[in-house]
Amino acid sequence: MTAAPMHLDHLLVGGRVLTCAEPAGAPLVVHDDLVLGVAGGRLAYVGVGVPATAGPTPVVDLGGRLVTPGLVDCHTHAIFAGDRAAEFALRAAGASYLDIAAAGGGIAATTTPTRAASDDQLAASCTARLDRALAGGTTTIEIKSGYDLTCAGEERLLRVVAAVAAARRGRQQVVPTLLCHLIPAERQADRAAYVDELATVLVPAVGRTGLATSIDVYCDQGAFTRAETERLLRAGLAAGLAVRAHVGQFADLGGAELVAGLGGWSIDHVEQIGPAGIAAAAAAGTVAVMLPGACVQLRLPVPPVAALRAAGVAMAVASDLNPGSSYCETLPVQMWLATTHYGLTVDEAWRGVTCHAARALGLRDVGVIATGARADLCVWDAVHPAEVPYRYGAQAPAQVWVAGARVAG
């Protein structure tokens, strides 16, 4: 009996392949003998040598270069209008993020131009950011709403994200998230009524329309309290959304325990997280998302990386692309900060922007080179995986492949 012929659209040979598929705790291995076979936008074959059952198939030689999964940016605020360069200058001169926010700047300063922008303007500026992310190797990108702060406006932002996502199909995968970001100034007098409106109007509407796959709440000093966060996250669960939260950027309000207790996908920032939060995240398999760009820029203390590692909490690394604390589209620069400033190992940085970032988004078929995964790949002018964070600011992939097609380089 002969094996059934395997149809492949093309074969990729000659790469030094970092699959990021090793089990937790095992070192990542570079394979220089792996051949990748693409069919229908997915990896149909990952193995040593050309499969005997493949018929005549076009072959692409990757020339001994490092090949990794396409990068996954699991935390961005890529849809907004305007910029806050003036705040950057104030902070450079010594002002603090929370002081600027208390004086009417911060997130509130981005809601005014965002509300005033047309759908087309928002889509165009978001698309330009996504193009820069793609050039840096990001093949899957999460985008949060969060800069309108009204129910109708947040839904509009998610509709624009959906339109951008549709336009980028085949070029970059977009994952939309509903973010409850802040209580706007005009609703501060009755914050309970605002939270109630979000929980009973916006969250169920987003669940019904499928405009987001998860709900994220900013649970911190100056944003939502732990009790408000719990109300919103439970409303999200009831609406069919997965649960995530910004926690412990400035203060530990117990958000990590809350999210982990609800079986949430991720806790993000975590500069301030205590032993109880770390233990809860480890037990629940909740991913801790490191946002070193925002941490450095706001001159915050680094998260307790050694304790997270010791507890076995999976760590992701993301850009936190936003106009206030981290206007950066590219993940290699975040890998540099994660290794040099946070003390992640090079392996942890790679897992952080691939398999662990995918987990933070509830995705299993990206962030890894394995049979059945999407054929989303980066080819780097590098031999060793350390070269990407090492040559900071200079590293962009030589080629980017999405769903088996070369989209950049």
Ligand code: NIG
């Ligand atoms: O993740 N921390 C909350 N939200 C963003 C900052 C948003 C802004 O300043 O515009 C963050 O860092």
Ligand code: FE
């Ligand atoms: Fe954020």
